[in-house]
Amino acid sequence: MSQQGIAKNFFFIIFIALMVLMAMMVKPLLNSFLFGAILAGAFYPVFSMLKDVKGLNRNRASIIVTLAIIVIVFIPSFFILKALSKESIVLYSNTRDLFLSDEFTSFFTPENRVYQGAVIFLHEFGFELDIISLKSEILSYSQQFSGFILSVVNSWISNIIDFLFSFIIMVLVIYSLFAQGDRLKAFMLKLSPLPDDQEELLLHNFNQMNYVTIVCNGLGGIIQGVLAGIGFWLAGIPSVVLWTVIMTFLAFIPLLGISIVYIPAVIFLAITGKTAAAVILFIYCSLVAVFVENWFKPRFIGQRIKINSLFILFCIIGGMSYFGIPGIFYGPMIGIVFLTLVQLYHEKYLNA
16 A cells, blocks of 8 residues: 555544544533524524625624524523423422312212213223222323423523533524634535535525424414413413423424323313313314414425425434434434435436
8 A cells, every 4th residue: 555545544544533532522512502503594594684685794693693592592491491490390289189189089970971981982992990090190190290390490400500501602603603604614515525516405405494493383383382371371270381381392293283282181171170161272272283283384384395294203203212302303304314315315326
């Protein structure tokens, strides 16, 4: 092997080793980097409007949009976390009191038609409804759920230094992507061996999915969560802020969405004897979900990107199983990159 070949191999080994070390150093900050990049991509149209339409220079537009993200996203998030911490403590206590109430006990009697209907229905499938076991199971799951929410929220609030550090990193990432976005893009594209047009297609589809996930689904989630939360408040369901936030995130999940929360809430109202409120809440939340999913989102998303809802559902579930809550955002991003690479392979390389 020639000296040049040896030098090339040595350079390649050193490069790979340094890439591994860089990945190890970046790993603790990965979520901060990724969320900063996702938010920067979602707000990039605003940045472009300030820079191109309003005539602001890049640095000034970067500062304005970064400050807007802090006001719109980060500051409300801190107050929501504080509210969630309080309501997660109350959740288990309210659930326990429910099971000791006369309304709950009276539901499980031969005189209650709903209960008897459930017994007959389950008996047809070979299941027996046991009130004692049911109480124990629901109470156990409620305790685990409220404990999980409390631990997550308190981990952020108690580790305030870590929270502030992650917050600062995200702000720096957002500002850097706005201020130096073109240079960073050119640098990253040089590292890729793909042709320029294929790299641009990857970036275009990634940005479109980022916009759909954060802006379109985000607004849709806020609308569904807030409107359903108002319904919960009017129906007298406790811990409204907690359920509103949970439904806002669950609204990102196709096909299921807020029904994961409002259907159990309807059952809760029926058990406590509020049959009319249960029926009204079910109809109201169902109409909210249908309106947002079948009218608002299609009109807002338009022709930006078309992906099968079931595929997005699998991406979100897979992302959450590996990354946790951030997987709601990471899953679709990884999915669209995968689909784009498959498309490029079939168009450019399959028969090459």
